[in-house]
Amino acid sequence: MALAQLLNRLDDTADPVQQHLWLIELVQWMRGNASSVADIASRLDFFLTQLENHPDLMLRLQRWWRQLANGLDGATLLSNYDMASGNAFMTELAQRLHRICLPSSPDTNDASELFALVFNHPSDAQWINALPAVTLQRLSRMLTAPATSTDPNIQRRLTLWQETLLDAITFCTSQIRAAGFSPDLRLRMSDHARASNPFFSLASDCDAVRLAWLDNESQPERLQLAVQQLCKQLDACRLAAASIYSHLDAFGISTNLVFRLRQLRERILRVRALLDCLLNDADYAHTARLVAHLSMVTQQQKSIGSLIASNTSLLAAKIAERSSETGEHYITRNRAEYRNMLRYAAGGGALTSVTTALKFAVMAVGFSAFWGGFWVGLLYAASFVAIQMLHFTLATKQPAMTAPAMAAKLKDQHAGSDTQSFVDEVTHLVRSQVAAVVGNVALVFPVTIALSVAIFALTGHHVVSKEQAAYVLHTLHLLGPTLLYAAFTGVLLFASSIVAGWVENWFVLHRLDSALRYNPKVTSLLGVARAKRWALFARNHISGLSANISLGLMLGMVPPILSFIGPTLDVRHVTLSAGQLGAAVASMGADIFLLPAFWWAACSIPFIALCNVGVSFYLAFRVALQAHNVSVVDRTRISRAIFARFKQSPGSFFWPAKEPNTGN
Numbered sequence: 001m002a003l004a005q006l007l008n009r010l011d012d013t014a015d016p017v018q019q020h021l022w023l024i025e026l027v028q029w030m031r032g033n034a035s036s037v038a039d040i041a042s043r044l045d046f047f048l049t050q051l052e053n054h055p056d057l058m059l060r061l062q063r064w065w066r067q068l069a070n071g072l073d074g075a076t077l078l079s080n081y082d083m084a085s086g087n088a089f090m091t092e093l094a095q096r097l098h099r100i101c102l103p104s105s106p107d108t109n110d111a112s113e114l115f116a117l118v119f120n121h122p123s124d125a126q127w128i129n130a131l132p133a134v135t136l137q138r139l140s141r142m143l144t145a146p147a148t149s150t151d152p153n154i155q156r157r158l159t160l161w162q163e164t165l166l167d168a169i170t171f172c173t174s175q176i177r178a179a180g181f182s183p184d185l186r187l188r189m190s191d192h193a194r195a196s197n198p199f200f201s202l203a204s205d206c207d208a209v210r211l212a213w214l215d216n217e218s219q220p221e222r223l224q225l226a227v228q229q230l231c232k233q234l235d236a237c238r239l240a241a242a243s244i245y246s247h248l249d250a251f252g253i254s255t256n257l258v259f260r261l262r263q264l265r266e267r268i269l270r271v272r273a274l275l276d277c278l279l280n281d282a283d284y285a286h287t288a289r290l291v292a293h294l295s296m297v298t299q300q301q302k303s304i305g306s307l308i309a310s311n312t313s314l315l316a317a318k319i320a321e322r323s324s325e326t327g328e329h330y331i332t333r334n335r336a337e338y339r340n341m342l343r344y345a346a347g348g349g350a351l352t353s354v355t356t357a358l359k360f361a362v363m364a365v366g367f368s369a370f371w372g373g374f375w376v377g378l379l380y381a382a383s384f385v386a387i388q389m390l391h392f393t394l395a396t397k398q399p400a401m402t403a404p405a406m407a408a409k410l411k412d413q414h415a416g417s418d419t420q421s422f423v424d425e426v427t428h429l430v431r432s433q434v435a436a437v438v439g440n441v442a443l444v445f446p447v448t449i450a451l452s453v454a455i456f457a458l459t460g461h462h463v464v465s466k467e468q469a470a471y472v473l474h475t476l477h478l479l480g481p482t483l484l485y486a487a488f489t490g491v492l493l494f495a496s497s498i499v500a501g502w503v504e505n506w507f508v509l510h511r512l513d514s515a516l517r518y519n520p521k522v523t524s525l526l527g528v529a530r531a532k533r534w535a536l537f538a539r540n541h542i543s544g545l546s547a548n549i550s551l552g553l554m555l556g557m558v559p560p561i562l563s564f565i566g567p568t569l570d571v572r573h574v575t576l577s578a579g580q581l582g583a584a585v586a587s588m589g590a591d592i593f594l595l596p597a598f599w600w601a602a603c604s605i606p607f608i609a610l611c612n613v614g615v616s617f618y619l620a621f622r623v624a625l626q627a628h629n630v631s632v633v634d635r636t637r638i639s640r641a642i643f644a645r646f647k648q649s650p651g652s653f654f655w656p657a658k659e660p661n662t663g664n
Contacts, residue, residue, distance in 0.1 A: 003029060003047060012063040019068045020106040020114055027118050031127075040127040041135060048138045058142065066145045069160055075167035077111035078274060078290070079175075082297035083263060099301060119295035129292040136284035157214050161287075165278045166210050172271045173206040173230075179264045180237060184257060190243035198236035205230040213278075227279060234268050241265065332432045335656045341432055345439025347392035349575060352440065353447040355383035356579030357455065357463045369560040377556020384548035388541070395436035396493050396574060396612045422638060423645045430653040433617075437609045440575040448582030462587040469584035469592070475570075476577055476601035476608075486572040486608040490615025492554045497620055500547035513539040574609040581605070 006029055010022060030043045051058045104117055119128075131139075140161075147163040158166070179185060180199030209230050212223040241264050244257070273293075276286040332338045362375050387394050452463040464472065476482055507513070516522055517535035526534065559570050581601055585592050592598045646653060 003050065007050065007057060010057070010060055010064060012060050012067060014064075016068070016071050016109070017107040019064060020108070020117070022064075023068065023114075024106060024118055031121055031123070034121060034123040034127075037123075037127045037130045040123075041131055044131070044139070045135055048135070048142065051142060052138075062142065062145070065143055066160075069145060071109055072111040072114065073109070074111050074164040075171055077115055077294070078164065078168035079171040079267075079270065081112050081115065081294050082301075083266065096301065115294065116298050116301070119291075119298055122299055124298075125292040125296040128288055128295060131288055133283035133285065136288055140284055157216075162213075162278060165274050166213065169271055169274045169278070170206055170210070172267050172274070173202045176234075176237060176264060176267050176271070177202045179260060179267075180240065182260075185241065185244060185260065185264075188244045188247040188257070189240050190246065193240035193243045196236065196240070198233050198240055202230075202233055202237065205233050223279075227275060231272070231275070234271060238265060238268050332435065332656075333428045338431060338435055338656050341393065341435040342439045344391060344393040345395060345436040346443040347390060348387045348394045349440040349443030349445075349578075350447045351383065351387055351390070351392060352394070352444045352575045353451050353579050353582070355379060356444070356448050356576060356583055357451055358383075359576075360463050360468070360583065369563065370557075373557040373560040375556070377553040379552070380555050381549045381552025384552050385545060388544045388548055393436050393439070394575065395433065395440045395609070396489075396616065419638060419641050423641050426642050427645065427652045431656060433613055434654050437574060437613070441578045441605060441609070444575050444579045445582040448579045449586045452583050452586030456586070463583045464580075464587045466587055469587040470597075472580050472584040473592075473595070473597040473601045476572070476581060476604050477597060478600045478604040478607065481570075482572055482604050483607055483611055485570045486574075486611035487615045488569050489555070489571045489573050490612050491619065492558060492571065493551065493612060493616035494619040495554060496547045496551035497616070499550040500543045503546035504543040507538070507542045572608050572611075574605060574612050577608055578605055 006022075006025060011018065014022070026047075030040055030047065032039060032043060034040070051061060099116075104113060106114065106117055108114060143161075145160040147158040147160055177199050180197075180202075186194065205226070208226040209223070212219070212226040216223045241261055244261060273286065273290050277290055281287055332341050358379055359376055362379060363372060365372075365375075367375060384394060448463075456462050462469075474480070513535045516538060517532050519531075523531045555571050555573065562569050581598075584601075585598075588595075
């Protein structure tokens, strides 16, 4: 539609829905085909020029604008537009599907609904943010209208836009104040935050800004002092809310609390943005930036992906914080700790050889696929728990726990020296993984052979028959689907860390260790001393127990369940695979070394380890990065520093350097 036709249809006496439709058509005309920002800006300039050249048309548009603006609640739009009502994933998902699939009506007095209809194109935020100051000033002169208040003093001193901004600031500060007074947040603040309680004076500080603005002509310094006081209180509220994170770190993370803290922070930032629009916006750049931000939110509110990302971030915060605490124990930093890791991993490998033999015994019973997977899963779970209780190490369990610990360090890296210290941590981590894998495999292979020979000497039967041994070589062949299955096993290893982080967080959040220790019913049943021991044991081992039990059950049961549903996926765990290869060697004897299939299977072991460790670490690291909001720039800088270290000193990633002699 041509601009002349559009202007001829402008009716300042039309009903609200027709006024809304005309506004939608006007923005569509300005947007055109959205080919370039400059083209949209030129169309807006042409529109303003036409109005300025026709005073009667300008008056008609101004009357139209006043009627449209008076019928809408702009303050609610500015204060609440991108603020979700709650952390309910399914409810928000249904609302977004509603926005995507069902048309919206312009027959509304909700400014938020109309805004979503007007600025509904992905390019809107870009061209609004790029409008020059001259164009914004011309637009403001055209749209300036008196306040709607019946108070003559307010009508004389405020424009409609200023009145809307002040109302929006009042709404935001009221919601910040209500959030700060809620018991869930207040009881988790630090003692200092509760004692000072900056949320008390927010209402009076906000009212002081409003009164000072109305009296700005006679006492301009009063407005400046009032704004400074309000900003000071907002900063104090932000610090008080931030103190809650220390409580969450110690006593467990609630996704609902994290959501409310993020909303509180966003509202504080929104008040800051509204104050900029009210006080420091002679060229209207802050206003354009705010409107552009709201138009960007319009696109996000229709995006299922952004909803999943935001909820994943909340879940990541819950999981990563708990796992990072556990992961620190798996990183070795000197030769003594490295040797200890080798010993613990060797013990884990030796115990896994028993697990390998028992697995083949369970398979020999001839259960159905599901029940065979169930009993094998229980066997794995019992074995992994035994490894934990004996303080041994299973190599593949480490990456999903160490990744959050590394990401927690990464979020604090800024200077070059900090970067180098983080690279040092990476080398420590890689060496720890190498030591754990080598320790597991170096013991599980020969011990399984020795155990198989001992069982043959006692029973006259090998752990596996020659046919089963040949099948083991076939399933571990490097050129088969082995690496795909090993990568899938890495996903299960990561999933077990998610379970562990969630269970530990749930345990700590509900203070079950304190309940076990002090609850009168529990202490009367167990006794005070025993209840204390049980509480400490549960607190120290809940993460490991949940990780090991869930991992064992998943390794045993997920493949038969998937094969029943459709996709056929198996598991390839490096330590268990090395044990199975040892059982095959014991069954077939020295002749097995003449078979190419054996060497293909042997060559697959390090690649299985790489897939197990690499996939689980990558997934856990990505989740932790998301939880800590580490920027892409920081990730790139760290990646380059790690690559430079590997080129300079590749051996440091596999063996710790000799410690300097500190003796005299």
